[in-house]
Amino acid sequence: MDAVPRPRGTPLYDAAALRVIETDMAARLGDGFALMARAGQAAWRELLSRWPDVQRIVVVCGPGNNGGDGYELCRHAHESGRDARVLRLEAHAPRTALARQACGAYRESGGRIKAFDDGFGRAQLVVDALFGIGLSREPDAEAARVIDAINASGLPVFALDVPSGLDADRGSAPGRVVHASHTLQLLAPHAGLYTGAAARCTGSLALATLDADEALARAPAAAIRLDRDDLRDWIAPRARDAHKGDSGHVLCIGGDTGKGGAVMLAADAALRCGAGLVSVATRPAHVPALLARRPEAMVHGVDEATALAALMDRADVVALGPGLGQEDWGARLHAEALAAGKPLVLDADALNVLARHTRVLPAGTILTPHPGEAARLLGFTTAEVQANRFAAARLLAEMFGCVVVLKGAGTLVAAPEQVPRVIAAGNPGMAVGGMGDLLTGCIAALRALGLEAFDAACHGALLHAVAGDTAAQDGERGLLPTDLLAPLRTWVNGGPHA
Numbered sequence: 001m002d003a004v005p006r007p008r009g010t011p012l013y014d015a016a017a018l019r020v021i022e023t024d025m026a027a028r029l030g031d032g033f034a035l036m037a038r039a040g041q042a043a044w045r046e047l048l049s050r051w052p053d054v055q056r057i058v059v060v061c062g063p064g065n066n067g068g069d070g071y072e073l074c075r076h077a078h079e080s081g082r083d084a085r086v087l088r089l090e091a092h093a094p095r096t097a098l099a100r101q102a103c104g105a106y107r108e109s110g111g112r113i114k115a116f117d118d119g120f121g122r123a124q125l126v127v128d129a130l131f132g133i134g135l136s137r138e139p140d141a142e143a144a145r146v147i148d149a150i151n152a153s154g155l156p157v158f159a160l161d162v163p164s165g166l167d168a169d170r171g172s173a174p175g176r177v178v179h180a181s182h183t184l185q186l187l188a189p190h191a192g193l194y195t196g197a198a199a200r201c202t203g204s205l206a207l208a209t210l211d212a213d214e215a216l217a218r219a220p221a222a223a224i225r226l227d228r229d230d231l232r233d234w235i236a237p238r239a240r241d242a243h244k245g246d247s248g249h250v251l252c253i254g255g256d257t258g259k260g261g262a263v264m265l266a267a268d269a270a271l272r273c274g275a276g277l278v279s280v281a282t283r284p285a286h287v288p289a290l291l292a293r294r295p296e297a298m299v300h301g302v303d304e305a306t307a308l309a310a311l312m313d314r315a316d317v318v319a320l321g322p323g324l325g326q327e328d329w330g331a332r333l334h335a336e337a338l339a340a341g342k343p344l345v346l347d348a349d350a351l352n353v354l355a356r357h358t359r360v361l362p363a364g365t366i367l368t369p370h371p372g373e374a375a376r377l378l379g380f381t382t383a384e385v386q387a388n389r390f391a392a393a394r395l396l397a398e399m400f401g402c403v404v405v406l407k408g409a410g411t412l413v414a415a416p417e418q419v420p421r422v423i424a425a426g427n428p429g430m431a432v433g434g435m436g437d438l439l440t441g442c443i444a445a446l447r448a449l450g451l452e453a454f455d456a457a458c459h460g461a462l463l464h465a466v467a468g469d470t471a472a473q474d475g476e477r478g479l480l481p482t483d484l485l486a487p488l489r490t491w492v493n494g495g496p497h498a
């Protein structure tokens, strides 16, 4: 086998860990305010590097320490000679000792505070310092009015730490949320800024660690982020004397009447991700078309009476679900595939059948639900899944004792006893029919190459997302799953410059 698992990535933290780091740092610096001063300074530097020519700035400050960071930043802006002012709601006067201190320092420097009145005057930039990791509920009506005004302003928005309204642990927005152009995370990257609703509201992301790296190293990670750089070199080059049997045999099962393309996309992806052999079991009517399209695949017609045992025996991994349908044909293949005892990747209708007839799954099974499928499996609504994607993925993984790839912006990979992984790649062009079928094939191929289930799921999801980003260079609209096949091949070999 030519695969080397490669546990890599960037740790992400939740608010509880950040509070511990904050206390740790405050003790080390001997002054609670020193950290906020660093945050303000880092934010001002970031603002200047992004918007060097900006002259007129409004900083919208909330009641907590996020607002405190805002006062600090505004003090620097004011002291530099910019036309900078704080806007705030009456209800958002500083409530913490640190925010009061920052507000006092800002006033002492001659800084002005104006009551928020729906407008931003002649400002060229809005700084969002309303709420950070302390968001505890849906923004109330007053805060929602401020957020709406920020979003309607048409101005660039620089969010301090978190776009206000986003839950920095969960990646959900319980109500209104600021749509930032750029977000500077403070201390450490936050788990909730890489999945779910975060995709539409963070803008570009940056990080200022405020010299807390040592404290960070001791803190428990809530998740691990995987991005493009984590792909490099994770599959060793093929042995010079390799033969096709060394790279595994994937059997893709699916394609009920009218859905033959789905199973072919999975097979195509498995081939392009390096599986040595790929077989397809589908409706007999689909065989000629599939063979004409992809002669490299071994395509078998399966009717109501055909036994799958012989096909299953030859396979190293079974990818079940693309176009499977939920009729008797699909349900029968589903039952046979689950009984075969081979490593499984279950997608699409295989998950819907599973939701109707919950079964014990073999260890090492990989499920690849989108939020709707995850909701059906859990008995939740899709909105409930999206409200806490980390919890939903973890719950599913525990419920079935398997690896779960929860798709959607910021795909998550969860498994019992594993820190969840967040895929920080991919784009909205990938929201198109057939993309999931491709993912199933990618993961099945990597499993067939010898990766453990969790590694195959992580790396398959990352590979798929990165190939999607390459394919989207020609535009997100109109992107087709088949456009990813060439980039998949490039990235499974280490990327364009490998």
Ligand SMILES: NC(=O)C1=CN([C@@H]2O[C@H](COP(=O)(O)OP(=O)(O)OC[C@H]3O[C@@H](n4cnc5c(N)ncnc54)[C@H](O)[C@@H]3O)[C@@H](O)[C@H]2O)[C@@H](O)CC1
Residues within 6 Å of the ligand: 018, 019, 021, 022, 035, 036, 039, 062, 063, 064, 065, 066, 067, 068, 069, 095, 096, 130, 131, 132, 133, 134, 135, 136, 137, 138, 139, 140, 143, 160, 161, 162, 186, 187
């Ligand atoms: N925690 C840390 O490690 C550091 C924190 N800093 C800043 O401090 C922030 C955290 O500060 P806080 O814990 O004070 O929390 P926040 O400033 O994020 O917000 C909490 C305040 O907002 C109110 N609030 C929360 N949700 C609300 C809602 N939906 N509607 C109306 N009011 C609401 C709370 O009652 C509280 O007064 C970070 O995001 C960061 O910007 C930085 O100064 C650097 C270090």
Ligand SMILES: [K+]
Residues within 6 Å of the ligand: 066, 128, 129, 130, 131, 132, 159, 160, 161, 162, 163, 164
């Ligand atoms: K904020």
